[in-house]
Amino acid sequence: xxxxxxxxxxxxxxxxxxxxxxxxxxxxxxxxxxxxxxxxxxxxxxxxxxxxxxxxxxxxxxxxxxxxxxxxxxxxxxxxxxxxxxxxxxxxxxxxxxxxxxxxxxxxxxxxxxxxxxxxxxxxxxxxxxxxxxxxxxxxxxxxxxxxxxxxxxxxxxxxxxxxxxxxxxxxxxxxxxxxxxxxxxxxxxxxxxxxxxxxxxxxx
Amino acid sequence: xxxxxxxxxxxxxxxxxxxxxxxxxxxxxxxxxxxxxxxxxxxxxxxxxxxxxxxxxxxxxxxxxxxxxxxxxxxxxxxxxxxxxxxxxxxxxxxxxxxxxxxxxxxxxxxxxxxxxxxxxxxxxxxxxxxxxxxxxxxxxxxxxxxxxxxxxxxxxxxxxxxxxxxxxxxxxxxxxxxxxxxxxxxxxxxxxxxxxxxxxxxxxxxxxxxxxxxxxxxxxxxxxxxxxxxxxxxxxxxx
Numbered sequence: 001x002x003x004x005x006x007x008x009x010x011x012x013x014x015x016x017x018x019x020x021x022x023x024x025x026x027x028x029x030x031x032x033x034x035x036x037x038x039x040x041x042x043x044x045x046x047x048x049x050x051x052x053x054x055x056x057x058x059x060x061x062x063x064x065x066x067x068x069x070x071x072x073x074x075x076x077x078x079x080x081x082x083x084x085x086x087x088x089x090x091x092x093x094x095x096x097x098x099x100x101x102x103x104x105x106x107x108x109x110x111x112x113x114x115x116x117x118x119x120x121x122x123x124x125x126x127x128x129x130x131x132x133x134x135x136x137x138x139x140x141x142x143x144x145x146x147x148x149x150x151x152x153x154x155x156x157x158x159x160x161x162x163x164x165x166x167x168x169x170x171x172x173x174x175x176x177x178x179x180x181x182x183x184x185x186x187x188x189x190x191x192x193x194x195x196x197x198x199x200x201x202x203x204x205x
Numbered sequence: 206x207x208x209x210x211x212x213x214x215x216x217x218x219x220x221x222x223x224x225x226x227x228x229x230x231x232x233x234x235x236x237x238x239x240x241x242x243x244x245x246x247x248x249x250x251x252x253x254x255x256x257x258x259x260x261x262x263x264x265x266x267x268x269x270x271x272x273x274x275x276x277x278x279x280x281x282x283x284x285x286x287x288x289x290x291x292x293x294x295x296x297x298x299x300x301x302x303x304x305x306x307x308x309x310x311x312x313x314x315x316x317x318x319x320x321x322x323x324x325x326x327x328x329x330x331x332x333x334x335x336x337x338x339x340x341x342x343x344x345x346x347x348x349x350x351x352x353x354x355x356x357x358x359x360x361x362x363x364x365x366x367x368x369x370x371x372x373x374x375x376x377x378x379x380x381x382x383x384x385x386x387x388x389x390x391x392x393x394x395x396x397x398x399x400x401x402x403x404x405x406x407x408x409x410x411x412x413x414x415x416x417x418x419x420x421x422x423x424x425x426x427x428x429x430x431x432x433x434x435x436x437x438x439x440x441x442x443x444x445x
């Protein structure tokens with residue numbers, strides 16, 4: 001389960017992409033965990049996330065934010081577009097002392113800066129060593145930058161191509177196209193704001 | 206998954222939604238290539254079919270392995286974790302899964318978006334096993350092994366296809382060069398891709414013991430990744 005790892009992109013684009021997740025450890029502290037995950041989402045929603053989700057239900061593009069918060073269980077996620085939001089959420093989480101594990105995905109040095117602001121320290125890291133094997137079977141890098149924002153690969157490359165066509169044709173705005181992609185990623189780790197920018201750039205070519 | 210040919214109105218709305226591009230038009234009807242379908246359920250959940258022609262089927266073993274690995278809403282019976290793997294680094298602040306001097310090495314077969322047959326999962330698992338890694342005991346691929354010392358999988362699933370499948374292992378920092386060499390060789394023998402992850406507890410200064418050997422092997426670390434921020438309780442205390 002490395003679903004928020006391996007997000008591709010340039011430094012500039014990834015600077016607007018932070019995923020936070022909160023979960024219990026099965027067999028250690030999972031008893032009575034649901035209200036704690038609900039609290040995590042309540043804190044996260046105070047800081048205007050571009051997505052939230054819980055694996056058992058879906059995300060805020062397939063359900064209302066309130067429904068997602070209410071259904072918090074097992075693993076919950078929130079996506080932000082700047083460091084200030086992440087630092088603020090971390091500060092609140094530190095105070096809330098939920099006892100659940102919290103993971104932040106993003107550019108390492110930028111996540112470190114957020115941790116410093118919140119008075120926290122990194123514990124463990126997952127490093128991506130890239131994509132190996134028959135890489136000629138992959139779609140183009142620009143498509144991958146969008147599709148890899150769903151670690152379970154539920155956002156199809158062909159759907160991204162279709163949305164870019166629609167943006168080019170003027171039948172959809174980049175933001176509306178991103179809202180078609182977002183519900184496919186049930187966990188809610190897809191960043192529609194970043195996807196809209198990436199697809200707008202593709203359509204402009 | 207199947208599409209009821211009596212209901213399909215050939216609108217083609219569903220075609221781009223399939224992550225495996227397994228839906229195509231056959232005459233006037235959209236059809237799913239059952240051999241390529243990984244039972245991820247995206248086409249069904251997307252709700253784009255105006256006449257509800259998608260029929261979600263429940264499959265018997267061994268085809269049932271497809272949904273178990275491809276549909277993120279499925280919780281594996283054995284691990285009780287939704288998705289394809291374990292909690293790995295995400296809860297290591299309380300589980301102590303990755304101790305100092307050890308790293309997690311995970312090859313996620315088929316990711317991103319290409320898909321994988323289990324015969325390719327077996328090839329890579331066997332290559333890693335030869336280098337003496339220990340497979341994660343609570344990982345769904347490990348449960349499919351008939352021999353954890355060789356990485357051999359159950360023969361009946363080898364031609365089944367999944368969106369992705371994670372081979373999770375733990376080994377020592379000293380063993381990283383051997384495992385990387387084996388993975389480079391295995392990567393040349395498979396018909397799909399895999400993403401490679403190294404998980405490690407960080408030193409007090411934020412560095413990782415695996416950085417030096419990886420640099421020596423010319424394996425670059427990507428600029429972005431995942432950080433467990435140590436808020437889990439009770440915090441695992443490693444004995445010195």
